[in-house]
Amino acid sequence: MELIPSFQVDHTKIVPGIFESRLDVIGKEYVTTFDIRMKKPNTEPAIHINAMHTIEHIVATFIRNDKEWRDRIIYWGPMGCLTGCYLIVKGHPTGKDILPLMIRAFEFCANYDGEVPGANPVNCGNYILHDLNMALYEAKLYAEILKSNPCFEYPTEKRTETEKGQIFYDS
Numbered sequence: 001m002e003l004i005p006s007f008q009v010d011h012t013k014i015v016p017g018i019f020e021s022r023l024d025v026i027g028k029e030y031v032t033t034f035d036i037r038m039k040k041p042n043t044e045p046a047i048h049i050n051a052m053h054t055i056e057h058i059v060a061t062f063i064r065n066d067k068e069w070r071d072r073i074i075y076w077g078p079m080g081c082l083t084g085c086y087l088i089v090k091g092h093p094t095g096k097d098i099l100p101l102m103i104r105a106f107e108f109c110a111n112y113d114g115e116v117p118g119a120n121p122v123n124c125g126n127y128i129l130h131d132l133n134m135a136l137y138e139a140k141l142y143a144e145i146l147k148s149n150p151c152f153e154y155p156t157e158k159r160t161e162t163e164k165g166q167i168f169y170d171s
């Protein structure tokens, strides 16, 4: 089988930031997948699975309630490698367009106080797999990266041009 596009990016050169992972056209609409990269892969420790699960719940709750973006959110969830998350939105915004939403969401998570939303056996498939303290710690670190020096460009030269001249990363 062929290597799927998102594995073609050189993961040894990725640094934390927000990247356009892929752009799909469904009917007449664009759907954009963002790589919300929180850790430098294979270099610094990945996020603990419990903390990532908690970040998933809190950030999902925030972005699906955000007045500006809630109608455009298709999907939010962690990467299996635990170094970041995927955000899928309607349309074709840039990473810089998404940045304020991600700063709001991760600051909300970093300051979260109370019961983790949905962390109960009715709403979650593994409700004891949570760690709020580590989620707050990791969210604060990433919020600080987003507010200081986030990267927006994948470390790859591979780009594809569509018939319409739209250039996007081949991933």
Ligand SMILES: [Zn+2]
Binding pocket: 053, 057, 123, 124, 125, 126, 127
């Ligand atoms: Zn859950």
